[in-house]
Amino acid sequence: MKTHIKELRKERNVTQQEIADELGVTKSYIHYVELGRTNITLENALKIANFLNVSLNELVGRQDGQAETHKNY
Numbered sequence: 578m579k580t581h582i583k584e585l586r587k588e589r590n591v592t593q594q595e596i597a598d599e600l601g602v603t604k605s606y607i608h609y610v611e612l613g614r615t616n617i618t619l620e621n622a623l624k625i626a627n628f629l630n631v632s633l634n635e636l637v638g639r640q641d642g643q644a645e646t647h648k649n650y
Contacts, residue, residue, distance in 0.1 A: 580622070581638045583611040585629050599628050
């Protein structure tokens with residue numbers, strides 16, 4: 578899942594370490610999530626959204642009301 582954690586975190590002057598401490602994970606986990614090199618759990622996404630005071634939609638870069646499209650294969 579691509580996220581906008583890095584952009585939102587920097588806008589709020591929050592460090593990767595602060596988010597890692599809040600979630601009980603390593604700073605490198607947050608770094609890899611920001612790079613898109615590891616998947617984030619829904620639980621951790623919710624915790625980060627709450628910590629940054631944003632919606633999940635904003636965290637993943639979706640506009641309010643924007644529906645996700647699914648392709649059938």
